[in-house]
Amino acid sequence: MKRIRISRCGSQLLAQPAHRRPTCPSAAAALQSNFTPHNYRIQSRPQSTAAAFSGSDLLNAQSEAESSGGARNRKPPPARAARTASTSPPQSIADLTKHRSPRxxxxxxxxxxxxxxxxxxxxxxxxxxxxxxxxxxxxxxxxxxxxxxxxxxxxxxxxxxxxxxxxxxxxxxxxxxxxxxxxxxxxxxxxxxxxxxxxxxxxxxxxxxxxxxxxxxxxxxxxxxxxxxxxxxxxxxxxxxxxxxxxxxxxxxxxxxxxxxxxxxxxxxxxxxxxxxxxxxxxxxxxxxxxxxxxxxxxxxxxxxxxxxxxxxKLFDFRTPTRDLSRLCAREGFEPPVARLISETGRLSRHPVFIVGVYSGKDKLGEGAGSSLDEARFRAAAAALKGWYLYKPLEFTVPSSTEGEMDTSEWIPNLVDCGEVIV
Amino acid sequence: MPLSAVKTLAKPQNGVGAFILQCKRIDFHYCDWAGSSRGMNAFIKSGLPAFARRNPEVEITVSPRPHRHPVMIGHYINGREKSICVRNMSLEGVREKAMLIRNSSGERPKKLNKPVTSLNESVRGIWSPFHGAKVKI
Missing domain, CATH: 1.10.1520.10 (Ribonuclease III domain)
Incomplete structure (x- = not known):
């Protein structure tokens, strides 16, 4: 954190308000002049916050003005010489506006x-x-x-x-x-x-x-x-x-x-x-x-x-999973998907549960559970789509592994997919 | 739009891959005059350089706090602090407390009811009445 100078801490108690921020033209100064400091606690509170806030705003405004002016006049950036000579204390408020990093x-x-x-x-x-x-x-x-x-x-x-x-x-x-x-x-x-x-x-x-x-x-x-x-x-x-x-x-x-x-x-x-x-x-x-x-x-x-x-x-958000799945099966040449009820319980009760599987021919593509037949069907289709999209090769090499001579692993060509289903 | 994606953040797992020590700073406060910081002063003189050398990832500050009991304050990455008053402790006691602060995670003490906490789903899955052997009534 920035250190607060001891002199500034002391000045909150002792010095005249006019000496503290003589050059600040903001509204906080007017607030100070109307203010009757009868207790140093009451005095110090608005002063400290107002000084910090309005002072920084002033710096911002000036630095913005400087940057826009600099763009217009094509001023060169501050040179290294100016940086090395910056150990001397800043003379004016213009020096303070140049935010600098530690050396x-x-x-x-x-x-x-x-x-x-x-x-x-x-x-x-x-x-x-x-x-x-x-x-x-x-x-x-x-x-x-x-x-x-x-x-x-x-x-x-x-x-x-x-x-x-x-x-x-x-x-x-x-x-x-x-x-x-x-x-x-x-x-x-x-x-x-x-x-x-x-x-x-x-x-x-x-x-x-x-x-x-x-x-x-x-x-x-x-x-x-x-x-x-x-x-x-x-x-x-x-x-x-x-x-x-x-x-x-x-x-x-x-x-x-x-x-x-x-x-x-x-x-x-x-x-x-x-x-x-x-x-x-x-x-x-x-x-x-x-x-x-x-x-x-x-x-x-x-x-x-x-x-x-x-x-x-968990990143997938399907809108029409059943339609996507039938398009996918058509594209890949599978048999059209068919949803079949695998198991159910309590169809007439308050909490029915249906297990629905999506089949393409004799292959089960996905399975889902839901409290209605449609919900279970959608979940099954989404599971089938995730099973397709989340295919993960057992062995693969990333392209950056071939860049250096450090890595001697053999390059395995990666699968390039034709992309997701376009509906 | 057939498919959209949910925006999330990848969750951190400290210790999987990299381990970040959660204690980032320890402040040691001592008093030159009072007898309650005898152990703390001895630790600062003899044990602290070795402690700092062994734990380079912890920033260490030492400052006097006259006419008060000695205290060490740990600052953690999650923003919390842990302060321990080490008055009248021996050198070994102070060293133990320093290690306690260094090893803490900064979290509030929590009761862990489950033996394993994991972000991964259970491999075995939740029991389902629809799969496996059917129960005949």
Missing amino acids: PERAFGSAKLAALRSRLSLPQRFPLQSLARTLVHPSADADPDFNNSSLSILGANLLSYYTTEHLLCNYPRLPMPVVFAAQEAYIGPKALATIAGEWGIEAAAVPGEEVDPGLLQFDRLRSGDDVPAGLRHHEAPWKWNITVTHKILANDEFGSSTSNKNPQSLRGQAVPLEEAAQSFVRALIGSLHLHLGRPLVKRFFRDHFLSRHLDVD
Whole structure:
């Protein structure tokens, strides 16, 4: 957490209110001037919250103005020289608006970073400076040499590559909507933010150079503010028919459309914690790939991501399973499916149970139990469809296993399925 | 749309694949003057460097807390804390308490009624009256 200066604590009790925030032009100052401080507790409460809130708002407004002005005037990004000279205290409020990350050499002194590296069982040769850099979101430090934007792009691509090949090789007949949902369950934005929380990542209240490098640094979105436009999902009008092919070709790996995928475009904007946490996880994968190489990243991915528990058969949501099944049987040249009652009890009672099997010729494709004949039939058809879609080859090799010379396993060609049933 | 999918999150299984130690920080508070922190002071002087070396995944902070009993506070990944007052304890007692904090998961103590808790479905399945040998009445 950011340290509060002792002088500021003392000034709440002792100093004149006018000396505390002489340059703040916001409404809180007017509130202060009307305020009669008869008790220091009553005095300190609105001052502390108002100062924190309005001050940060002011910083936001200024940084936004700066970023928009910078885009217009094509100002060069702040150079390294300016960073090295930043040890002197800031002279004006303009200096305060430049959110900076802790300097790389401070990473050695951070107990949090060393503990995080050990907690994730990363080898000692993974440098702490890189780990510290993965914790800096572009909203905290706009300099792309010091934030995690480039690393998170690399990490996002690696994550989606490894997850996709795992899913498609494990379940070659999985329908595309389920592939998208499984991807989101493993490496979606919410999943990555949860993983960061489970790794014990703490966020700094406000980013800055003096903050512990082991804390996640980002400009936090205030409660009630709008999410930046780059993070919003653009939903198509309900009339539009967004096809699965369009989702595969045009959208991201989760089948959803975000307007831009460049994390650097979020610089100078306040972002929610979830965005910063997921950028950290992606950037960590990217920097692991650069420092430790592919085999270790794959092992890390297997240990931390694929080891999570996901029931793929719970992801299916059939609307018309009986129709899908008859289409599937027609496509594959099976005999048309027939539902037959296997067993029943209490047909005239309050809780009847019917067991219905779906047969194609003499082969039973699926079986379901339900409290009505139709329910049991639908369940049986859904079970039959799941049995088809969730086919899993006994032995398979993923494409990335052939990339390095480390893996000497023999390549087994994967099944390529013609896809789900189109009704 | 013949088929749609349900959005969920993959559930964590700590220890399957990777294991993350749940204790992320331990704060040691001691007093130089009072006799109740004699064991704590001895532990900080003699045992703490070895303890920290053996547990690199735990961040350790030491700070004085004058005229108070010594206390150690564990901070856990789930956001909870566990604090133990180690007044008048010997060096060994303090070390045991430090290991207790380090080994805890940070969860509230729960009563576990079942011998096995699993996310996986039972292999054997739920008993069904419709399958297997029929009962003749």
